[in-house]
Amino acid sequence: MRVHSHSSQSRNAQSSEPLVQKEHSKLLEVDNLTKVFTKGQGFAKSTITAVNEVSFSLELDRPEIFTLAGESGSGKSTVAKLILGFEEPSSGAVRFRGEDIARTRGKAKFMKDVQPVFQNPFETFNPLKRIDTYLYETERNFRMSKAGEYPLVERSLELVGLSLTEIKDKYPSEMSGGQLQRVSIARALIPNPSLLIMDEPVSMIDASLRMSVINLFKELKRQQGVSIIYITHDLATAYYVSDRIAIMLRGQIVETGSVEEVLDSPLHPYTQLLRASVPVPDPANKWQKDIPLSDIEIREYSRKGCKFAGRCSKAEDICNECEPPDYRVNGRYVKCHLYKTA
Amino acid sequence: MPILDIRGLKAYYITRKYGHASRVRAVDGVSFQVKKDEIYGIAGESGCGKSTLLKAVSGLIKPPLQVLEGEVVYDFEDQKLSILSLREDRQRRRIRGVRISLIPQGSMSVLNPVRRIRESFRDIIDAHLGTVDEARFNDIVRTHLDALGLDWSVMHAFPHQLSGGMRQRITIALATILKPDIVFADEPTTALDVVVQRGVIQLIKKIKREQMNTVIMVTHDLAVHANLCDRLAIMYAGKMVEEADVDALFSNPRHPYTIMLLKSLPRLGDRSVRTSAPGAPPSLVNVPSGCRFHPRCPEAMERCRSEDPELVEVEKGHRVACLLEEGSR
Numbered sequence: 001m002r003v004h005s006h007s008s009q010s011r012n013a014q015s016s017e018p019l020v021q022k023e024h025s026k027l028l029e030v031d032n033l034t035k036v037f038t039k040g041q042g043f044a045k046s047t048i049t050a051v052n053e054v055s056f057s058l059e060l061d062r063p064e065i066f067t068l069a070g071e072s073g074s075g076k077s078t079v080a081k082l083i084l085g086f087e088e089p090s091s092g093a094v095r096f097r098g099e100d101i102a103r104t105r106g107k108a109k110f111m112k113d114v115q116p117v118f119q120n121p122f123e124t125f126n127p128l129k130r131i132d133t134y135l136y137e138t139e140r141n142f143r144m145s146k147a148g149e150y151p152l153v154e155r156s157l158e159l160v161g162l163s164l165t166e167i168k169d170k171y172p173s174e175m176s177g178g179q180l181q182r183v184s185i186a187r188a189l190i191p192n193p194s195l196l197i198m199d200e201p202v203s204m205i206d207a208s209l210r211m212s213v214i215n216l217f218k219e220l221k222r223q224q225g226v227s228i229i230y231i232t233h234d235l236a237t238a239y240y241v242s243d244r245i246a247i248m249l250r251g252q253i254v255e256t257g258s259v260e261e262v263l264d265s266p267l268h269p270y271t272q273l274l275r276a277s278v279p280v281p282d283p284a285n286k287w288q289k290d291i292p293l294s295d296i297e298i299r300e301y302s303r304k305g306c307k308f309a310g311r312c313s314k315a316e317d318i319c320n321e322c323e324p325p326d327y328r329v330n331g332r333y334v335k336c337h338l339y340k341t342a
Numbered sequence: 343m344p345i346l347d348i349r350g351l352k353a354y355y356i357t358r359k360y361g362h363a364s365r366v367r368a369v370d371g372v373s374f375q376v377k378k379d380e381i382y383g384i385a386g387e388s389g390c391g392k393s394t395l396l397k398a399v400s401g402l403i404k405p406p407l408q409v410l411e412g413e414v415v416y417d418f419e420d421q422k423l424s425i426l427s428l429r430e431d432r433q434r435r436r437i438r439g440v441r442i443s444l445i446p447q448g449s450m451s452v453l454n455p456v457r458r459i460r461e462s463f464r465d466i467i468d469a470h471l472g473t474v475d476e477a478r479f480n481d482i483v484r485t486h487l488d489a490l491g492l493d494w495s496v497m498h499a500f501p502h503q504l505s506g507g508m509r510q511r512i513t514i515a516l517a518t519i520l521k522p523d524i525v526f527a528d529e530p531t532t533a534l535d536v537v538v539q540r541g542v543i544q545l546i547k548k549i550k551r552e553q554m555n556t557v558i559m560v561t562h563d564l565a566v567h568a569n570l571c572d573r574l575a576i577m578y579a580g581k582m583v584e585e586a587d588v589d590a591l592f593s594n595p596r597h598p599y600t601i602m603l604l605k606s607l608p609r610l611g612d613r614s615v616r617t618s619a620p621g622a623p624p625s626l627v628n629v630p631s632g633c634r635f636h637p638r639c640p641e642a643m644e645r646c647r648s649e650d651p652e653l654v655e656v657e658k659g660h661r662v663a664c665l666l667e668e669g670s671r
Binding site for chain 1: 538540541543544566568569593602604607611612616619623
């Protein structure tokens with residue numbers, strides 16, 4: 001239930017812990033993960049650090065819903081791809097059950113245990129293929145049961161509130177987005193995973209159906225003991241469903257802590273801006289004053305110092321010069337020079 | 343005095359395949375009025391017909407979309423005009439941009455990727471004001487950009503050099519440069535980040551304040567409506583089910599669908615359990631009989647299966663289409 005800071009002090013503190021115990025207590029450890037993308041060639045070559053020294057971990061024996069929130073381009077989807085092994089990290093490591101996934105990814109054991117759910121259910125499924133075949137194939141490919149028998153298909157459909165008769169012989173076009181996303185989750189549940197990586201799972205789903213999928217996450221955590229990494233830009237659903245939240249900005253995690261603390265009383269100026277920008281569905285609480293807008297969002301990646309300093313009203317000289325370490329404030333980690341004394 | 347009066351509008355997508363005609367009843371008998379100087383919101387889920395309604399009302403009718411019935415009358419101070427009777431494209435083109443204007447959804451697909459922003463402005467101004475000289479052109483654009491708080495340097499940029507939020511703000515600037523009387527906005531904030539979304543809402547408010555135009559805002563996001571609109575209409579499966587002042591609609595929703603939508607909204611600071619209705623919105627090819635919401639409605643009665651309720655006024659300025667409201671008429 002803690003996020004490793006990457007300041008040098010805490011790394012020392014960490015290495016003094018017995019190594020064996022650490023390996024057994026964590027389901028997932030993301031350790032100083034960095035991913036640099038290059039674009040262009042020759043003289044036009046430039047690099048973007050999409051994920052910049054990101055660290056967090058999930059406990060083994062305590063299932064939780066961990067939200068990675070941030071704007072588009074904050075690197076949250078890249079973190080998901082790195083955890084799933086779709087991309088190779090430039091530096092740092094992802095350890096699942098103590099084992100570096102650089103060795104285990106692509107292996108059935110790892111794939112069984114860590115399952116993805118993608119954003120757009122209409123793109124997840126081939127429109128010319130019946131949906132139930134995806135479920136059968138998953139059960140067969142992972143050799144979950146005896147050949148020719150598919151007991152898990154029905155069981156996992158039940159978990160997401162569907163039945164086999166509802167989806168038998170149907171094509172994706174015959175179902176609603178909400179139903180399809182449930183099938184997508186049911187498919188992910190067949191190999192009995194301990195971690196689900198959900199990248200914007202409800203953003204394509206209609207408002208009247210969205211909560212049924214979100215409520216399903218809570219059920220899965222409670223009944224199946226599945227941990228979920230929920231990647232979203234929607235802070236309202238994140239607040240509703242998750243236990244902990246990490247706010248990402250330009251590849252870095254700037255604030256982590258319990259979702260209530262972080263969103264009820266945000267510490268980092270960026271989190272404060274995000275929090276203030278979420279529209280409240282209540283006409284009695286309309287926004288009163290205007291916020292300043294940045295025209296230089298793209299340049300923030302390559303900023304020296306704090307990535308937010310260009311837009312921050314509290315920025316001082318130090319913010320433009322050196323990157324803030326993660327300060328620990330009341331059980332939270334905040335990447336901001338303001339909390340230096342705290 | 344309403345600036346826009348829509349009566350009994352029916353707009354279907356009609357396609358023929360193998361001699362079999364399929365009718366998508368996207369807008370099926372919608373009537374409403376928009377007052378001058380207000381921000382009128384239209385909310386609904388995907389596939390409820392809200393974008394088609396916007397197309398039909400702004401006269402962007404291309405096959406397979408057909409308007410079968412209804413009237414759309416604009417009442418500008420000096421001119422009254424029924425857009426559906428303007429059959430020629432040229433006549434309609436003359437009022438677009440000047441009288442009515444559309445802020446489209448995907449800003450990346452709106453701006454031409456191989457031309458600088460400046461040339462997009464040039465196109466619009468030349469089409470409506472004739473070819474103006476460089477000084478006048480610069481003057482018009484500079485005044486407009488200043489008013490919107492946009493930097494002049496964007497004029498020389500290509501669309502790909504700008505962030506998504508900036509592009510959307512330029513699309514808005516393009517749509518409003520000729521100070522149209524009515525601005526239609528089709529999901530202008532969807533696919534934007536919250537901070538940028540707030541900026542875009544700010545910008546729309548600012549334009550409305552300065553140009554004194556009427557705004558019709560279509561989005562599925564009720565929280566955006568709550569922040570922006572004066573009046574709000576809720577659509578479900580091609581019909582309008584409720585319309586009221588935005589305060590009344592949020593504090594006293596009366597249609598079961600509206601109630602359900604509001605109940606399912608997650609709010610920051612509130613972790614109490616939210617639920618959503620069973621089932622899914624119907625396909626517009628095959629709409630349920632009677633009230634279209636009855637298969638999902640918790641309060642459905644036997645009559646709801648066969649009788650289609652009219653949108654009637656139940657309180658001043660509050661219209662609801664539900665058989666439960668019969669007593670309060």
